[in-house]
Amino acid sequence: MGSEADPPTATPLTGGCGCGAVRWELSELPIGCAYCHCTRCRRRTGTSVSMTALARADTFTITAGEGSISAWRPETGWHKHFCGECGSALFTTNPEDDSLIGMRMGGFDEDPGVRPAFHQFTAYAPAWAPVPDDGLPRFEERVDYAKLAEEARRDAG
Numbered sequence: 001m002g003s004e005a006d007p008p009t010a011t012p013l014t015g016g017c018g019c020g021a022v023r024w025e026l027s028e029l030p031i032g033c034a035y036c037h038c039t040r041c042r043r044r045t046g047t048s049v050s051m052t053a054l055a056r057a058d059t060f061t062i063t064a065g066e067g068s069i070s071a072w073r074p075e076t077g078w079h080k081h082f083c084g085e086c087g088s089a090l091f092t093t094n095p096e097d098d099s100l101i102g103m104r105m106g107g108f109d110e111d112p113g114v115r116p117a118f119h120q121f122t123a124y125a126p127a128w129a130p131v132p133d134d135g136l137p138r139f140e141e142r143v144d145y146a147k148l149a150e151e152a153r154r155d156a157g
């Protein structure tokens, strides 16, 4: 993942929410990113698709506004953290694997250097926003991010 990205951006990468209450840093570049067309992303973003970058959780630090962060914690799946002041999507965490974190692409201040590698949950794309024919792999259901990260590490190694 990320092989077509521009030259790496300087680290730490910074980002935050729309109102500025919450700020964060990543000490290393993300592993990769992808499009998600699931129903939950549609509801929580108010639009058809979400872009999320996968990063190692131990590279992530909240630098301001931790007390302003709220989360949607569905019974299954990743926990969706957002700014409780302005509603901006921030990041997502897996209650079953705390080694990885999903950073919402819109939160980065600068280009994080990764480009989308695939589309997931394409079976749920709404009729009013079909999955674009951009040549990327498509998966009807969830993609195992941890497995992809492991493959990316193997490729890099």
Ligand SMILES: [Zn+2]
Pocket (backbone or CB within 6 Å): 017, 018, 019, 020, 021, 022, 083, 084, 085, 086, 087, 088
């Ligand atoms: Zn905010």
Ligand SMILES: [Zn+2]
Pocket (backbone or CB within 6 Å): 036, 037, 038, 039, 040, 041, 042, 050, 121
């Ligand atoms: Zn989704």
